[in-house]
Amino acid sequence: MQIQDLPFPDPGVPDARSGPRFLWWLGRNQLGGQFKALLWGLLHFVAVSGLPFCVGLAVQAVVDRSGTRLAVSGGLMVLCGVAIALGDTMLHRAAVTNWIIAAARVQQLLARKTAQLGSALTQRVAAGEVVAVSTGDVEKIGWFVEALSRFAAAALTVVLVCVGLVVYQPALGVVVAVGVPVLALAVLPLLPPATRRADHQREKAGRATELASDTVAGLRVLRGIGGEELFLGRYRRASQDVRRAAVRSARMWALISAIQVLLPGLLLIAVVWHGVHLARDGRITVGELVTVYSAVMLLTYPLRHFEEIAMAYSFSRPSAKRAARVLALERITDTAGTRDGDLPGGDLYDPATGLLAPSGRFTAVVCGDPDAAGVLAERLGGHASGEEATVSVLLGGVPLDELPLDSARTAVLVQDKDPVLLSGSLRDLLDVPSSGGVSAADALAAAQCGDVLDALAQSSVNAQDPMDARITERGRSLSGGQRQRLALARSLITDPEVLVLDEPTSAVDSHTEARVADGVRSLRAGRTTVVFTSSPLLLDRADRVALVDGGEVVAVGVHRELVHSEPRYRAVVTRETDDETAPGGTPGTGAVPGIGSLEAHGIDAIDTLEEIEETA
Numbered sequence: 277m278q279i280q281d282l283p284f285p286d287p288g289v290p291d292a293r294s295g296p297r298f299l300w301w302l303g304r305n306q307l308g309g310q311f312k313a314l315l316w317g318l319l320h321f322v323a324v325s326g327l328p329f330c331v332g333l334a335v336q337a338v339v340d341r342s343g344t345r346l347a348v349s350g351g352l353m354v355l356c357g358v359a360i361a362l363g364d365t366m367l368h369r370a371a372v373t374n375w376i377i378a379a380a381r382v383q384q385l386l387a388r389k390t391a392q393l394g395s396a397l398t399q400r401v402a403a404g405e406v407v408a409v410s411t412g413d414v415e416k417i418g419w420f421v422e423a424l425s426r427f428a429a430a431a432l433t434v435v436l437v438c439v440g441l442v443v444y445q446p447a448l449g450v451v452v453a454v455g456v457p458v459l460a461l462a463v464l465p466l467l468p469p470a471t472r473r474a475d476h477q478r479e480k481a482g483r484a485t486e487l488a489s490d491t492v493a494g495l496r497v498l499r500g501i502g503g504e505e506l507f508l509g510r511y512r513r514a515s516q517d518v519r520r521a522a523v524r525s526a527r528m529w530a531l532i533s534a535i536q537v538l539l540p541g542l543l544l545i546a547v548v549w550h551g552v553h554l555a556r557d558g559r560i561t562v563g564e565l566v567t568v569y570s571a572v573m574l575l576t577y578p579l580r581h582f583e584e585i586a587m588a589y590s591f592s593r594p595s596a597k598r599a600a601r602v603l604a605l606e607r608i609t610d611t612a613g614t615r616d617g618d619l620p621g622g623d624l625y626d627p628a629t630g631l632l633a634p635s636g637r638f639t640a641v642v643c644g645d646p647d648a649a650g651v652l653a654e655r656l657g658g659h660a661s662g663e664e665a666t667v668s669v670l671l672g673g674v675p676l677d678e679l680p681l682d683s684a685r686t687a688v689l690v691q692d693k694d695p696v697l698l699s700g701s702l703r704d705l706l707d708v709p710s711s712g713g714v715s716a717a718d719a720l721a722a723a724q725c726g727d728v729l730d731a732l733a734q735s736s737v738n739a740q741d742p743m744d745a746r747i748t749e750r751g752r753s754l755s756g757g758q759r760q761r762l763a764l765a766r767s768l769i770t771d772p773e774v775l776v777l778d779e780p781t782s783a784v785d786s787h788t789e790a791r792v793a794d795g796v797r798s799l800r801a802g803r804t805t806v807v808f809t810s811s812p813l814l815l816d817r818a819d820r821v822a823l824v825d826g827g828e829v830v831a832v833g834v835h836r837e838l839v840h841s842e843p844r845y846r847a848v849v850t851r852e853t854d855d856e857t858a859p860g861g862t863p864g865t866g867a868v869p870g871i872g873s874l875e876a877h878g879i880d881a882i883d884t885l886e887e888i889e890e891t892a
Contacts, residue, residue: 287384292604295597310425313370317429320363321578323356325437328570336563371422379418386410394659408485413595420592427585430578448568455543460582463532470528471590477521478594484514536583540576547572619687622672630829633806640818641808644848649808653778657690689772693779695763697751703743711771719768722795723761756783774804793817
């Protein structure tokens, strides 16, 4: 697998039972890349470790006044230099490739899991944690995967050098062979506390990221209620907690690094002291002493990878644990589907609430609780979680849960009350999977996006076509109503069999809302459309209106009948109480001022609004 082959056609099925198992699964799926990095690492480290032998031969050749051996030693050093350069270059290339491939695999797995879970993901995992996993945690997981092969090459090189020294000069080689394992294992007692401190730091950093993400997402609300300073103080305290945890973790790793410098130095002193005595007694030559000294000095280079792998594992283990926790989440309903992928047609029916949306009709649903409306909308699209997922919604008598996930989402599209606009051109925004039956122009016209196109054209002076105009992140340069209408146009383009809209015009003024209602009704003629709303303008244009109260449908009819005959319906739509509608009561305040008092006197609110619009 090469970088140019990314993304993976199928990233595989991860072992998400624990963080270490997930890391092991990643490494096992990159055996080819790991083996390649191992070979280049061995070439590099062995060439580095071979230099002391070349230097020792050269020194001994000078002592013995042998020009031939000196020339051979020089040739060997040139050969080692070439091998070092080649091995280091290719090792870096292979290691970076392994890192990128591992990170890309994790990101693809997270993206696939996000697509499978849909809106249920943020109900089960904090949005900030998902952001942390898909950014910083992915980098640390990739670091461990790529460091694994370099560590293996370094460990094999240390073993080969120790064996070579014992064979080359047993008197000094035994000292090195005993001392090197002590160097490698001396820091082991410090690794558990260092790992715990690193875990604590990562936990604090994850919480700070979650807090920052949630604060940014709700910044407008915070400004509205004056809570900016409160959340700023919380984030400041969380940031200081991260700093203190990072300092404690850094102190432990600094101690480990100091030991990694101190102990090799002590070993080098011991080798030189013992070697000098052996040389004075004539038991070894000067060249052998230089060779052993140089070998021990250069062994500190591969030994540093022991510290790196320990640090990489300690930082990647909590990251892998978080990633595995997200990847282990499963839909409560069947994801693969027990039926074929043929799209069913017919009425949409929810057995849990008794809600029926007849095929090809415009159905409006009124809920007194906006949160309950959102849950029911998600349920109609097959995105239910928890207790709501025990009974499946039926489309044409076919349970959505028994359809493959792609087929179910093609059949039923749900637009929630807070749709997200991705940055890019308007053309890119509207380039979504669709049936091809609705053009971008028709969808924009139905959603009344003419003023949105004008605003985008003015803000993008270099765009000749409004479709090429740039939309900022989350559409922040647009008003709330403009963002809603663009999101509605995007949903209309897909032209699904069933379209579920949750408060699609809550931020739109009444004049535009009436035209949007007419446009959606006209464009969706012959298709099933379900709109969750309490707007009289939308309700009056619906073929069928259902009132949901206490988790079940309690009234069905058309708006003009329900507003006069059903007190609970009237209370939601007009914001009136029974006292306000009684003789002598205080005039109510509805979604439009005066609607409650008008209806209390027998005047139809919808007719009045239409007259106002015509007059305007």
